[in-house]
Every structure is written in structure tokens, then in C-alpha cells.
Amino acid sequence: MQQNWMSRFSDNIRDYDGYAIGKLFKLLNDPATISLAGGLPSPDTFLKDDLQRISQRRLQEDADTIMQYTDISGEMDLIEAVIQFLKEDNINISKENIVITSSGQQGLDLTGRLFLNPADAVILDRPTFAGAIVAFQMQRPIFAGVEIEADGSDIEGFDKKIAELIRQNIPVKYIYVVPDFQNPTGISMSLEKREALLDLSYEYDIPIVEDSPYRSLRYHGDNLPAIFELDQNRKGDHVIGVYTFSKLFCPGMRVGFNIGPKAVIGKMANIKQGNTLNSPKYNQDMCAAFLQEMDWKTHLENCRSYYREKLAIFLNTMQDYFPEEMGVSWTKPQGGLFLWATVPEGIDTLELFYEAIKFKVAFVPGEVFYGENPAKNHMRINFSYPSKDQLTEAIKRLADCIKKYQI
Amino acid sequence: MQQNWMSRFSDNIRDYDGYAIGKLFKLLNDPATISLAGGLPSPDTFLKDDLQRISQRRLQEDADTIMQYTDISGEMDLIEAVIQFLKEDNINISKENIVITSSGQQGLDLTGRLFLNPADAVILDRPTFAGAIVAFQMQRPIFAGVEIEADGSDIEGFDKKIAELIRQNIPVKYIYVVPDFQNPTGISMSLEKREALLDLSYEYDIPIVEDSPYRSLRYHGDNLPAIFELDQNRKGDHVIGVYTFSKLFCPGMRVGFNIGPKAVIGKMANIKQGNTLNSPKYNQDMCAAFLQEMDWKTHLENCRSYYREKLAIFLNTMQDYFPEEMGVSWTKPQGGLFLWATVPEGIDTLELFYEAIKFKVAFVPGEVFYGENPAKNHMRINFSYPSKDQLTEAIKRLADCIKKYQI
Numbered sequence: 001m002q003q004n005w006m007s008r009f010s011d012n013i014r015d016y017d018g019y020a021i022g023k024l025f026k027l028l029n030d031p032a033t034i035s036l037a038g039g040l041p042s043p044d045t046f047l048k049d050d051l052q053r054i055s056q057r058r059l060q061e062d063a064d065t066i067m068q069y070t071d072i073s074g075e076m077d078l079i080e081a082v083i084q085f086l087k088e089d090n091i092n093i094s095k096e097n098i099v100i101t102s103s104g105q106q107g108l109d110l111t112g113r114l115f116l117n118p119a120d121a122v123i124l125d126r127p128t129f130a131g132a133i134v135a136f137q138m139q140r141p142i143f144a145g146v147e148i149e150a151d152g153s154d155i156e157g158f159d160k161k162i163a164e165l166i167r168q169n170i171p172v173k174y175i176y177v178v179p180d181f182q183n184p185t186g187i188s189m190s191l192e193k194r195e196a197l198l199d200l201s202y203e204y205d206i207p208i209v210e211d212s213p214y215r216s217l218r219y220h221g222d223n224l225p226a227i228f229e230l231d232q233n234r235k236g237d238h239v240i241g242v243y244t245f246s247k248l249f250c251p252g253m254r255v256g257f258n259i260g261p262k263a264v265i266g267k268m269a270n271i272k273q274g275n276t277l278n279s280p281k282y283n284q285d286m287c288a289a290f291l292q293e294m295d296w297k298t299h300l301e302n303c304r305s306y307y308r309e310k311l312a313i314f315l316n317t318m319q320d321y322f323p324e325e326m327g328v329s330w331t332k333p334q335g336g337l338f339l340w341a342t343v344p345e346g347i348d349t350l351e352l353f354y355e356a357i358k359f360k361v362a363f364v365p366g367e368v369f370y371g372e373n374p375a376k377n378h379m380r381i382n383f384s385y386p387s388k389d390q391l392t393e394a395i396k397r398l399a400d401c402i403k404k405y406q407i
Numbered sequence: 408m409q410q411n412w413m414s415r416f417s418d419n420i421r422d423y424d425g426y427a428i429g430k431l432f433k434l435l436n437d438p439a440t441i442s443l444a445g446g447l448p449s450p451d452t453f454l455k456d457d458l459q460r461i462s463q464r465r466l467q468e469d470a471d472t473i474m475q476y477t478d479i480s481g482e483m484d485l486i487e488a489v490i491q492f493l494k495e496d497n498i499n500i501s502k503e504n505i506v507i508t509s510s511g512q513q514g515l516d517l518t519g520r521l522f523l524n525p526a527d528a529v530i531l532d533r534p535t536f537a538g539a540i541v542a543f544q545m546q547r548p549i550f551a552g553v554e555i556e557a558d559g560s561d562i563e564g565f566d567k568k569i570a571e572l573i574r575q576n577i578p579v580k581y582i583y584v585v586p587d588f589q590n591p592t593g594i595s596m597s598l599e600k601r602e603a604l605l606d607l608s609y610e611y612d613i614p615i616v617e618d619s620p621y622r623s624l625r626y627h628g629d630n631l632p633a634i635f636e637l638d639q640n641r642k643g644d645h646v647i648g649v650y651t652f653s654k655l656f657c658p659g660m661r662v663g664f665n666i667g668p669k670a671v672i673g674k675m676a677n678i679k680q681g682n683t684l685n686s687p688k689y690n691q692d693m694c695a696a697f698l699q700e701m702d703w704k705t706h707l708e709n710c711r712s713y714y715r716e717k718l719a720i721f722l723n724t725m726q727d728y729f730p731e732e733m734g735v736s737w738t739k740p741q742g743g744l745f746l747w748a749t750v751p752e753g754i755d756t757l758e759l760f761y762e763a764i765k766f767k768v769a770f771v772p773g774e775v776f777y778g779e780n781p782a783k784n785h786m787r788i789n790f791s792y793p794s795k796d797q798l799t800e801a802i803k804r805l806a807d808c809i810k811k812y813q814i
Contacts, residue, residue, distance in 0.1 A: 005670040008580060008614070010524050010546065018677030022479065043471040051474065052466045059459045064450040067458065067657035072429065102509060105684045113545065117417050134681040138520065139417065173415060207415070250474035254687040263412040270425030274541040276683065277512045280661040280690055 020368040034394040037362040040385045054289045074100025075284040081291035096262045102279045103256040104244035108135035110268040115173040123175040127369030129183045143371020152189025155196040181214040181336025184380035211242045218335035219308035237261045249290040253283040314383040321399040337384040348376045361397040427775040441801040444769040447792040461696045481507025482691040488698035497636045503669045509686045510663040511651035515542035517675040522580040530582040534776030550778020559596025562603040588621040588743025591787035608645045618649045625742035626715035644668045656697040660690040721790040728806040744791040755783045768804040
């Protein structure tokens with residue numbers, strides 16, 4: 001049977017390779033290499049003492065329940081804590097509007113499975129979050145992408161794309177955006193565009209999937225309302241929110257939540273039943289404790305200070321060393337964990353990646369952030385994980401690599 | 408948009424309701440009701456002290472890694488511990504043959520997603536595990552079921568069914584079985600049938616999915632080899648094994664593993680990337696500690712003694728109280744957590760379920776254990792969770808309910 005497993009696999013999965021970043025990361029095993037490739041929050045920010053203390057107490061109080069099967073939609077303690085947390089962001093929901101997930105990746109997969117038949121269309125930015133692409137890709141949709149602009153999604157471009165798809169009788173199932181400090185570009189969507197995107201959503205009656213992993217990580221400027229809030233202000237129900245505790249508390253718990261209309265959330269909970277049953281209670285309890293017992297506001301303020309400083313060092317060093325004269329440019333994000341650099345069109349950043357490894361530095365080639373027709377001359381650069389000294393050194397190495405790179 | 412969400416959902420999910428058992432469980436909120444409906448291991452068997460002790464140590468030693476993203480295929484410590492654990496069951500695999508899952512439900516969902524297009528066929532027992540049905544159902548396959556026999560799957564029936572499907576040009580993607588103490592019947596497959604099932608698998612070149620949640624819970628008789636072992640003895644590679652720590656250690660960690668040919672496991676890891684990324688490291692670490700530091704052999708021996716006694720009480724009480732004279736019969740399993748009772752054909756056990764609730768006792772109506780054409784006159788009865796006194800009382804109530812039930 002060895003020879004013919006491929007022929008047995010489903011049409012959706014046969015050519016599916018999962019996360020392209022993962023394969024590149026396996027090349028980064030030299031400890032001398034400074035990686036700007038990951039999307040890891042820094043362990044410097046982790047509330048380790050709180051986790052240890054609360055973990056010990058909860059396991060003493062409640063091991064019987066923690067070790068048992070629990071509710072598939074989520075622990076009521078956590079759901080209530082999330083409802084309160086969202087209220088501070090002017091989002092008002094009830095428990096039937098929320099399903100706890102095993103983090104944002106499951107939140108995105110639930111979304112893809114719920115809506116997409118093969119060859120249905122998803123509207124999204126070019127580039128956009130690779131994890132969303134790999135989640136949705138398992139349904140083999142059409143990725144109808146439009147180049148992102150400095151102030152976020154190109155809403156007029158979305159409009160044209162939707163009209164074109166409708167003319168072709170292709171169902172457009174949702175519009176996927178990461179409005180705050182988008183992964184990979186770091187770009188945020190302006191308030192005007194958030195409202196315009198809602199207009200578009202209402203006009204065509206197409207829901208918006210708002211992915212908000214980095215929303216709490218703004219280092220400069222004023223918070224903008226979530227599209228979910230704007231939709232509630234207009235008495236709409238066109239937005240599905242995808243959230244994770246990965247950048248609030250820590251990625252290792254694997255807990256997040258989706259919010260949206262009851263009809264959508266109920267179906268997502270059904271899919272979660274067939275997919276994983278409940279998310280583990282211990283992990284949910286730690287996230288509930290994060291919101292209820294840990295000083296999460298101070299924690300997030302500390303995270304912002306910490307990353308703000310790293311971002312400043314990073315942007316200053318880029319300014320000093322990156323070869324603008326060669327036509328290299330980059331975004332200057334106000335938050336999040338990433339920025340996006342563009343090199344001259346002739347340079348293929350996947351080839352540059354292999355070259356950069358020789359310079360003991362790594363980034364993610366931009367091509368993995370496109371649903372289709374990948375652009376080749378971009379790179380995603382992470383500034384959250386390496387130490388400050390490493391960040392400076394990494395920029396110098398990368399600048400050096402680019403300058404010496406022969407097309 | 409409220410009015411028309413249904414029309415937007417994917418063809419696979421529009422009519423998908425998830426776990427029918429879940430909806431019935433919501434009716435069981437009267438604490439006076441003794442539930443024989445669940446599939447819960449008893450917390451009496453949980454290694455709470457070990458969990459507390461090891462949890463505290465691991466969080467002190469390694470919180471940075473526990474709180475971070477980790478490998479999607481699983482923690483190497485756990486993978487190595489599982490490889491050793493399986494060796495004791497005469498199964499010899501390497502790390503490329505195993506993917507850690509967020510428990511058996513994810514293991515089954517990965518299987519369905521990997522193989523099934525809509526209208527592909529799965530061969531399975533009638534009845535079979537409802538969790539497998541709800542996992543596979545999200546791909547909308549044909550459930551080609553054959554009535555199970557006292558010594559396990561009807562292999563000749565499978566043979567006829569496969570031949571018939573092939574004649575109809577319907578792809579048969581795999582044969583799904585729970586050979587040890589099947590949920591819901593408690594029936595085990597004889598050694599002869601395990602070998603015959605392999606013959607069938609080779610003859611038609613169709614893989615077997617062997618789901619083994621209860622394999623460690625044998626209370627009487629000798630262990631039979633896993634079909635995976637028999638396949639390895641014959642140098643085949645036709646079996647995919649689905650395992651969970653839920654009945655070994657505890658359900659609450661939500662950790663399991665799938666084993667099989669490298670080509671299959673690699674693709675399952677790809678799907679897991681798009682589905683959930685890594686299973687949480689804390690939970691994997693606790694399962695690794697279960698295999699490496701806790702005395703798991705003594706623990707499983709204790710579990711067997713504990714459940715053996717409950718099963719004996721249960722079967723004795725049924726013998727004394729259940730109305731055999733009415734044509735009621737039941738299986739006498741040698742292990743696992745369930746037995747299967749059959750009532751006269753005119754009785755619909757879903758209706759009986761609502762009546763039983765009035766008698767303060769609950770079971771699972773057998774109809775949820777059929778992929779299609781559900782039989783109506785069976786019930787699944789769990790003997791693992793209620794206390795011994797409750798078990799006796801529950802049988803008396805259920806016997807009373809059946810005797811008084813008017814068709």
C-alpha cells in the first residue's frame with residue numbers, strides 16, 4: 001500500500017501541505033542564527049509566577065473536574081470573564097455569542113469549515129495571515145485577494161473583486177481581515193475604512209471575519225474601534241470575531257474564542273464537537289484566572305512598553321543600516337509583532353532566505369502570505385522575540401546579506 | 408442577516424448537528440437522576456496527587472516552554488514514551504509513524520478529513536462509536552454499516568458490502584472498527600476475525616482504522632493482539648491506530664495519538680497544522696509523565712480491579728431485576744465501560760429515554776450509534792461512573808421503567 005496512499009486521500013487534502021513556514025523553521029537549528037522568522041511572543045513577558053501559583057491552587061481545589069470531560073462550548077467562568085473583557089472594548093455579547101476554541105487556528109478552521117465549499121470565494125488582503133490561508137485552504141476556496149494599502153484593506157478593490165465574482169456566479173462567503181497590526185505587514189485599518197468595509201458588507205450582504213490577535217498590542221496612537229463594535233453600533237450582525245489568548249496571556253495554553261451571531265456560534269460549537277470535543281479545562285481555567293485574578297491590564301501595559309522599546313530599536317537600526325538606496329522599503333507599524341520589508345522586484349526572498357541563513361539571520365519569505373499568485377519580493381520580519389542586542393545584530397546581518405545578494 | 412445564515416453554510420455542515428448525545432445530556436440536570444448515559448471514567452481512579460506534584464515541578468522547571476508555541480507533531484518526550492508504551496503491546500513504530508493529537512476525537516477527525524470526499528464509503532459496524540460517526544459525518548460519506556456479531560464485526564458481511572459498493576463504483580476509503588470492548592456494545596473482536604479482517608483489507612487493498620480507547624481496560628480473559636500488531640507481523644502497512652489518554656490517564660488533558668504509515672501520519676500532521684497547531688505542551692508533558700514517572704502499570708491494574716467490581720455488581724443486578732421475560736437482552740462485556748441492551752422491537756428507546764428521566768435514571772438511546780438507518784430498540788448503558796450503590800439503584804429504576812412502559 002506504500003506506493004499509493006496519495007491516491008486515497010480526499011480531494012481537499014491530497015495536495016495540502018499545511019504551514020509552509022513550518023518547513024522553513026526546520027532549517028533554523030543553528031543556535032548562532034538569529035531568527036526574525038517566528039511569531040513568538042517573548043517569554044520575558046510571561047506571567048510565570050502567577051501561572052505556577054494559580055495552577056497549584058486550581059489542581060488542589062478541582063482536580064476531579066480538570067481531569068474530566070467538560071462542556072464543548074467552553075467553561076462558563078471563562079465565557080463570563082471574556083464577556084467582561086470584551087465590554088471594556090465596547091463589545092457587548094451574551095454567552096450564546098461565544099464559543100471557546102483551542103486558540104485562533106481552530107477559530108479560523110471552524111470558520112472555513114462552516115462556510116466554504118470548494119471553489120467558493122474568500123475576500124482577503126494581499127498579503128494576509130498565513131495561518132488563515134492554511135486553515136481555509138483545506139476547503140479549497142478561491143482566495144480573492146486585493147493588495148493591502150498603507151491604511152489597510154483596499155475597500156474599493158474589494159468592491160470590484162466582489163462584483164466581478166458575483167458576475168461569474170461564484171459565491172463570496174466572507175471577507176477576512178486582520179484590522180489591527182496585520183500579520184504580516186503590521187498595517188492597521190483606518191476608522192474610515194472600517195466603516196467603509198461595513199458598508200460593503202451590508203451592501204452585498206457578505207459577513208466579515210475580523211481576526212484580532214494583536215489588538216491589545218498598540219504601542220503608538222489611539223485605539224480604533226473593532227469592526228465588531230461598529231457593526232453593533234449600527235445594529236448589524238455581520239461580523240464574526242476570532243480571538244486568541246496567545247498574545248494576551250501566552251500561546252502555550254492553546255485557548256481562544258470566536259464571537260458572532262448565535263446561529264453561527266452554535267454551528268461552530270457543533271463542528272468543534274466533531275473536531276476535538278472540549279478544549280482542556282485546565283488551560284481554560286488558567287485563561288479565566290488571567291482575566292479574573294492576574295493583573296491583566298498592568299500585564300498588557302508592560303507588554304506594550306516592552307515591545308514598544310524593541311520596535312523603536314529595530315526601526316532605528318533599520319534606518320541606519322537597511323539599504324534604502326537599493327530600493328528597499330519597510331512598514332512602520334504602530335503595534336503588533338511584525339513588519340514587512342519590500343526588496344527590488346528581481347529579488348526572490350525565498351532564495352534570499354537560504355542566503356540569509358549563511359549570514360546567520362532568518363526571516364519569513366513573503367510568498368507564504370498569499371492565497372494565490374504570491375509576490376516574491378517581500379519578507380516578514382518579527383521584532384518581538386530576539387533580545388535587543390540580537391535585534392540590532394540581526395538587522396546588520398540582514399542588511400549585509402541584501403547588499404551582497406546577487407540577483 | 409439573521410434570517411439566512413443557514414443558506415451561507417457549506418454543504419458539508421449545513422445539516423450537521425454534531426453530537427446527538429450532547430443534547431440529551433442537557434436534560435440530565437436533576438441531581439436525583441442517576442445517569443448511565445455518560446462515558447466518563449470515574450474520578451475515583453484519577454492520579455490526582457501525581458498530577459499536582461508533577462505539574463508543580465514542570466511549571467517551575469520549564470514554564471517558558473510550556474507557555475510558548477511548540478512542535479505541531481508533538482513533544483519528543485511524549486512521542487518516545489508512547490513508542491515504549493506501544494512496544495509493551497508488541498507494536499513497533501518510529502517517530503515518523505506517530506502524530507500527537509488533542510485526543511481521540513481529533514484523531515478521528517484527522518482520519519475523516521484525510522480520506523473522505525462526499526459520498527465516499529466507510530465500512531463500519533452497526534452500531535458503532537458515535538464520536539466516529541460525528542467526526543466522519545462532516546465529510547458526508549456513505550456509512551456502509553453491517554450488524555455487529557457477538558464475536559465482533561461481521562467480516563463476511565463487510566466483504567459483501569465492499570463488493571457491492573465496488574460494483575456501484577463507490578470508493579471505499581477505510582474500514583473503521585473498535586476491536587476491544589467496542590463503544591457502545593462492549594463486544595470484542597475475536598482473534599480469528601482480526602486476522603480475517605486483515606485478509607479482507609489486503610484482498611481489497613482498503614486500510615483499517617483501529618480505534619483503541621478501551622484496550623487497557625480488560626477485566627476478564629486474555630488480551631488479544633491489536634490488529635496493528637497482526638498487520639506488522641505480516642509486514643503489511645494497512646492499519647491506522649487511533650489512541651487516547653482519556654481512559655489511560657484522564658480525559659481532561661485532551662491528548663491522544665494516531666499511529667500509521669509515514670505517508671498517512673505526515674498528512675495528518677499537515678491537517679493538524681491548519682486545524683489547531685500544537686496540542687498544548689503542559690497537557691502533553693503530563694501524559695509523558697504518566698508514562699515515564701507515574702506507576703502506570705499499577706494504575707491500570709487498579710482501574711481494572713475497580714471497574715471489574717462495578718461490572719460484576721451491574722451484571723448481577725441486571726440478572727436479578729431486568730425483565731428477560733419481556734424479551735430484554737444485553738451484552739456481557741469483558742472490558743470497557745459500556746454494555747448494550749436490546750428491548751423488544753416495538754419500543755423506541757428515545758421515547759423510553761424521556762420516560763426513564765421520570766424514573767430518575769438515564770441511558771443513551773441506541774439510535775445515535777448508527778451512521779444511517781438507526782435501529783430504535785437498543786440502549787447504551789455505562790457502568791463506570793456512578794457509585795456501586797447508584798449502579799444497583801439505577802438498574803432497579805430502569806427495570807421498573809421498562810416493565811411499566813406502554814408501547
